Amino acid sequence: MLNRREAISRLLADRGDMLVVAGLGQSCFDCFAAGDDPRNFYLWGAMGGAVPAGLGIALAQPERRVLVVTGDGDALMSAGAFATVGAEAPENLAICILDNERYGETGGQVTHTARGADLAAMAAAGGVGKARTVRTEAELADAIGALRSGAGPLVAVVKVAPESEPGALPPQDGPHLKRRFRTAALGVEDK
Amino acid sequence: MDNWRDGIFEAIKAAGVTQVAYVPDAGHSRLIERSIEDNDLRAVSLTTEEEGVALLAGAWLGGAKGVLLLQSSGVGNCVNMLSLARTCAFPLVMLVTMRGEWGEFNSWQKPMGATTRAHLELCGATCYRCDRPEDVRETVESAFRFAYFTNSIAAVLLGQRLIGAKVFEEPAPC
Numbered sequence: 001m002l003n004r005r006e007a008i009s010r011l012l013a014d015r016g017d018m019l020v021v022a023g024l025g026q027s028c029f030d031c032f033a034a035g036d037d038p039r040n041f042y043l044w045g046a047m048g049g050a051v052p053a054g055l056g057i058a059l060a061q062p063e064r065r066v067l068v069v070t071g072d073g074d075a076l077m078s079a080g081a082f083a084t085v086g087a088e089a090p091e092n093l094a095i096c097i098l099d100n101e102r103y104g105e106t107g108g109q110v111t112h113t114a115r116g117a118d119l120a121a122m123a124a125a126g127g128v129g130k131a132r133t134v135r136t137e138a139e140l141a142d143a144i145g146a147l148r149s150g151a152g153p154l155v156a157v158v159k160v161a162p163e164s165e166p167g168a169l170p171p172q173d174g175p176h177l178k179r180r181f182r183t184a185a186l187g188v189e190d191k
Numbered sequence: 192m193d194n195w196r197d198g199i200f201e202a203i204k205a206a207g208v209t210q211v212a213y214v215p216d217a218g219h220s221r222l223i224e225r226s227i228e229d230n231d232l233r234a235v236s237l238t239t240e241e242e243g244v245a246l247l248a249g250a251w252l253g254g255a256k257g258v259l260l261l262q263s264s265g266v267g268n269c270v271n272m273l274s275l276a277r278t279c280a281f282p283l284v285m286l287v288t289m290r291g292e293w294g295e296f297n298s299w300q301k302p303m304g305a306t307t308r309a310h311l312e313l314c315g316a317t318c319y320r321c322d323r324p325e326d327v328r329e330t331v332e333s334a335f336r337f338a339y340f341t342n343s344i345a346a347v348l349l350g351q352r353l354i355g356a357k358v359f360e361e362p363a364p365c
Contacts, residue, residue, distance in 0.1 A: 019252075019253075021249070022279060041252055042215035043275070044278075045271075045274055045278070046245060046271070046272055046274060046275035047271070048241065048242075048245070048335070049241075049244075049248070049272055049275055050245075050273070051245075052237075052242040052243075052245035052246040052249065053245040053246065053248050053249035053252070053275075054246060055235075055246055055249060056210065056245070056246040056248060056249020056250040056251075056252070056253065056255075056257070057249040057250070057252050057253040058249075058253075059210060059233050059235070059249075059250065059253070059255070059257035060209070060210070060249070060250045060252075060253025061253040061254065062253055062254075078242065080237075080238030080239055080242065081238065081242055083238055084236070084237055084238055084242060084246075085234065087236060088233075088235060151252070174278040174279030174280065175279055175280045175342075177279065178251075178252065178279045178280065178281065180247065181252050182251075182252060182254070185253070185254075186253075186254045190342075
């Protein structure tokens with residue numbers, strides 16, 4: 001099975017000026033472990049918020065690439081947001097869902113993706129036509145190219161091993177994360 | 192006098208808003224129509240109001256201002272997502288049309304209508320209320336100043352008496 005941390009490390013290498021929203025839990029840790037960057041916005045809570053937050057950035061910055069990295073639990077909670085993304089159809093938005101079929105932070109309880117739910121099909125049914133499931137190294141290599149630069153909106157559901165990775169905790173201070181993101185992404189200095 | 196609805200639109204424009212996120216309400220219908228028609232505004236229809244809280248956090252990360260239009264019932268859907276705005280000190284303006292109060296016919300609107308302000312205040316929002324048309328534009332302008340200068344959540348509650356209670360077509364039971 002694919003390893004989540006390796007997948008994100010490869011996805012974020014040579015990221016250019018990409019802006020990243022990381023969903024709560026392991027997805028945050030994976031993005032941080034790949035190398036902290038002020039253009040990463042880490043969600044330590046707000047479950048269900050990663051995809052709509054990414055959409056808000058994508059609409060505000062249509063010339064910039066926006067990547068959402070999140071888990072299957074977070075994506076299931078905001079399943080309706082696939083329809084909002086499909087309706088708005090931002091070409092600069094890419095969504096990578098690390099699907100370990102588990103709620104990783106709460107004891108590894110299975111999510112609905114272990115019991116038949118298909119997040120790529122849900123995204124496609126919501127209007128995000130470019131949605132795929134990734135299971136092999138070859139598929140991952142192709143998906144990384146699409147997530148970095150393919151015309152969006154697009155969703156790649158990467159099936160990853162359920163094992164947790166070593167701790168890698170990003171900064172938690174919300175105003176700090178917000179200010180450094182806006183400074184790095186926009187060049188503004190908030191007072 | 193319905194021009195308070197246009198007053199909200201003008202206040203939104205004057206504040207520099209570019210993203211208008213909404214779950215429709217009859218009380219906001221004119222504002223939604225004008226937002227869709229305006230080429231400088233992105234009117235984003237949501238599947239649930241909490242999406243709008245996260246969307247507008249993203250908007251601000253991307254340098255854009257926004258406004259969230261919702262009905263009092265939708266405030267309940269926002270509760271946990273408001274922790275995003277509060278914890279990170281995101282500016283957020285919510286314009287809430289009230290149900291479950293003045294002349295309401297639908298008892299299912301009562302629980303959220305009766306507790307909308309309390310919910311918002313528990314979530315850290317500062318609430319302003321409008322029941323008179325002449326107060327609306329100024330109040331919305333104040334909410335934008337408050338939210339964007341102090342990096343906090345401002346909610347304007349538009350009373351059902353102001354909006355006009357929804358009329359039920361069957362004769363009243365009393």
